[in-house]
Amino acid sequence: MTTGFAPAAQPSPTRSAIAAQVRDVVKTYGRGDTAVRALDGVNLEIAAERFTAVMGPSGSGKSTLMHALAGLDTINAGQVLLGDTDLSGLGERKRTLLRRDRIGFVFQSFNLVPTLTAAENIVLPLPLAGRPPDRAWIDDLVATLGLGDRLRHRPAELSGGQQQRVAVARALAARPQIVFADEPTGNLDSRAGEALLSFLRHAAHELGQTIVMVTHDPNAAAFADRVVFLADGRVVGDLAEPTAAAILSRMASIDAPATRKTR
Numbered sequence: 428m429t430t431g432f433a434p435a436a437q438p439s440p441t442r443s444a445i446a447a448q449v450r451d452v453v454k455t456y457g458r459g460d461t462a463v464r465a466l467d468g469v470n471l472e473i474a475a476e477r478f479t480a481v482m483g484p485s486g487s488g489k490s491t492l493m494h495a496l497a498g499l500d501t502i503n504a505g506q507v508l509l510g511d512t513d514l515s516g517l518g519e520r521k522r523t524l525l526r527r528d529r530i531g532f533v534f535q536s537f538n539l540v541p542t543l544t545a546a547e548n549i550v551l552p553l554p555l556a557g558r559p560p561d562r563a564w565i566d567d568l569v570a571t572l573g574l575g576d577r578l579r580h581r582p583a584e585l586s587g588g589q590q591q592r593v594a595v596a597r598a599l600a601a602r603p604q605i606v607f608a609d610e611p612t613g614n615l616d617s618r619a620g621e622a623l624l625s626f627l628r629h630a631a632h633e634l635g636q637t638i639v640m641v642t643h644d645p646n647a648a649a650f651a652d653r654v655v656f657l658a659d660g661r662v663v664g665d666l667a668e669p670t671a672a673a674i675l676s677r678m679a680s681i682d683a684p685a686t687r688k689t690r
């Protein structure tokens with residue numbers, strides 16, 4: 428799966444240049460003396476049709492930021508916009524529908540249904556989204572991800588890399604507005620990881636897919652178009668066209684939070 432990528436899909440003309448953004452977002456866990464301000468007035472714009480990586484020390488707020496952007500969690504203050512939709516004003520039910528219709532997820536643990544074949548796993552979210560499968564698009568995805576001869580296999584009969592590629596095909600099957608990937612290469616060997624990251628980059632550039640990836644790995648983040656660095660719940664750095672060396676050096680300058688302040 429290193430070359431032979433499928434032909435480029437036409438990017439949607441209705442897509443704005445900013446796929447998602449957070450404005451002055453505050454997220455606090457707990458109350459009183461034990462309150463933790465996981466996001467501390469964070470601002471960030473995610474460019475459409477680009478591959479953005481989010482890095483930062485443990486506890487810096489990466490997962491919380493991703494959950495806020497994906498409407499998985501409520502925030503205490505500020506605004507979260509997905510396209511033109513303000514998630515902060517939506518109730519739980521509307522956020523659930525929005526996630527189903529407009530967002531794709533890829534997790535470190537693949538999260539495939541063990542009793543279903545690869546093909547069934549890939550199209551699983553589509554009936555939920557109320558959409559018939561776009562066969563040509565899914566065939567392209569399967570071919571590009573090199574899964575053509577594995578479609579009838581169940582997850583246990585696939586390698587880790589193949590399972591993750593099935594999970595990526597599933598995340599992209601409904602052509603979501605944005606895909607969030609949380610440590611997608613965390614359980615893969617370096618070769619399978621690099622193949623997956625090459626595909627994510629290709630999906631952004633050639634297929635017009637907006638991708639946000641949380642990672643601890645500078646080599647993984649170097650596949651992205653941009654790396655955003657978080658510390659203490661804020662954006663503290665931003666690198667365009669990053670190299671692993673530049674990422675490492677930036678990470679070294681960002682201290683791990685010694686003791687998180689409660690406010």
Ligand SMILES: Nc1ncnc2c1ncn2[C@@H]1O[C@H](COP(=O)(O)OP(=O)(O)OP(=O)(O)O)[C@@H](O)[C@H]1O
Nearest residue numbers: 456457463465484485486487488489490491492687
């Ligand atoms: N459900 C929760 N209840 C209380 N505190 C939480 C909760 N979730 C996260 N936190 C705290 O919020 C802060 C940010 O956590 P978050 O998981 O977003 O960080 P992270 O950068 O993703 O960390 P890691 O790299 O270790 O996964 C941390 O101090 C964490 O302990």
